Amino acid sequence: xxxxxxxxxxxxxxxxxxxxxxxxxxxxxxxxxxxxxxxxxxxxxxxxxxxxxxxxxxxxxxxxxxxxxxxxxxxxxxxxxxxxxxxxxxxxxxxxxxxxxxxxxxxxxxxxxxxxxxxxxxxxxxxxxxxxxxxxxxx
Amino acid sequence: xxxxxxxxxxxxxxxxxxxxxxxxxxxxxxxxxxxxxxxxxxxxxxxxxxxxxxxxxxxxxxxxxxxxxxxxxxxxxxxxxxxxxxxxxxxxxxxxxxxxxxxxxxxxxxxxxxxxxxxxxxxxxxxxxxxxxxxxxxx
DNA sequence: TATACTGCTATAGTTAACTATAACACTATG
DNA sequence: CATAGTGTTATAGTTAACTATAGCAGTATA
Numbered sequence: 001x002x003x004x005x006x007x008x009x010x011x012x013x014x015x016x017x018x019x020x021x022x023x024x025x026x027x028x029x030x031x032x033x034x035x036x037x038x039x040x041x042x043x044x045x046x047x048x049x050x051x052x053x054x055x056x057x058x059x060x061x062x063x064x065x066x067x068x069x070x071x072x073x074x075x076x077x078x079x080x081x082x083x084x085x086x087x088x089x090x091x092x093x094x095x096x097x098x099x100x101x102x103x104x105x106x107x108x109x110x111x112x113x114x115x116x117x118x119x120x121x122x123x124x125x126x127x128x129x130x131x132x133x134x135x136x137x138x139x
Numbered sequence: 140x141x142x143x144x145x146x147x148x149x150x151x152x153x154x155x156x157x158x159x160x161x162x163x164x165x166x167x168x169x170x171x172x173x174x175x176x177x178x179x180x181x182x183x184x185x186x187x188x189x190x191x192x193x194x195x196x197x198x199x200x201x202x203x204x205x206x207x208x209x210x211x212x213x214x215x216x217x218x219x220x221x222x223x224x225x226x227x228x229x230x231x232x233x234x235x236x237x238x239x240x241x242x243x244x245x246x247x248x249x250x251x252x253x254x255x256x257x258x259x260x261x262x263x264x265x266x267x268x269x270x271x272x273x274x275x276x277x278x
Numbered sequence: 279t280a281t282a283c284t285g286c287t288a289t290a291g292t293t294a295a296c297t298a299t300a301a302c303a304c305t306a307t308g
Numbered sequence: 309c310a311t312a313g314t315g316t317t318a319t320a321g322t323t324a325a326c327t328a329t330a331g332c333a334g335t336a337t338a
Contacts, residue, residue: 025243048315049297052315068314068316069303070305071313072315086244109249176284185326188326205285208334211285
């Protein structure tokens with residue numbers, strides 16, 4: 001877990017996404033309590049209200065439940081709901097755009113599957129040519 | 140070109156990305172003029188200032204040039220600059236996150252990169268199991 | 279000169295995201 | 309009761325994104 005934020009999306013949403021990731025990864029199990037609003041706020045140096053907002057999204061999605069005075073707990077079935085819902089969202093809304101980008105950049109499956117997970121540098125030296133998609137030739 | 144916007148990113152940036160896509164796709168060639176600020180603003184029902192802001196990003200990136208009274212024109216070398224820069228950005232910043240998501244959802248990057256293009260419905264029926272990453276077993 | 283295109287600036291207002299600070303309400307422990 | 313942990317609400321301020329509206333400045337044509 002890095003302590004930094006992406007400028008391309010609001011913090012509260014990134015926060016929500018991290019919890020989702022932790023549930024999917026099994027780091028947080030059903031019945032577990034989420035780290036407290038104040039703790040998270042302190043750890044990430046973020047306003048408690050921002051954390052709360054992220055957590056509330058999870059409540060609204062039915063993934064998490066609040067017990068007053070105790071904390072927030074992951075509901076039973078949260079993970080399978082997530083697996084289904086997030087898959088659908090990803091395949092339907094995100095992947096098409098991503099795939100289009102990949103093709104536009106002339107990147108190959110090989111290229112992407114090579115270093116993939118742990119890599120965060122990037123050589124930008126694809127195996128093909130410099131002319132990726134000479135298909136459309138508008139007049 | 141659809142006339143709609145994504146809530147996950149500011150309009151001016153999406154606008155910039157569309158022009159970039161058109162350059163990469165060869166729809167807009169070097170030397171060509173961009174559609175005018177006012178035209179785009181009218182067509183997409185968006186404020187001219189928002190369009191201008193998107194265009195200015197392109198100018199700042201050195202992809203586009205302004206000729207007062209005439210319009211904005213795509214610079215020579217814009218496409219190869221883009222191919223290099225966007226590849227690097229994608230491989231270094233976006234793909235690692237995307238790949239992590241794919242794995243979390245129990246999907247395989249291979250499969251997505253193979254078929255995928257024209258699909259936008261989403262079945263949520265991956266070839267593996269329903270338990271994607273049972274690696275971590277926190278106490 | 280006038281007309282009609284360009285990019286661009288100026289002014290001003292709305293909304294969403296985020297912030298700081300404080301206090302309230304509930305639960306468990308002592 | 310007090311204490312210390314939860315989530316939650318209230319108040320108020322900053323910033324970025326977007327909007328509406330108007331006008332300036334340059335270019336080309338007539």
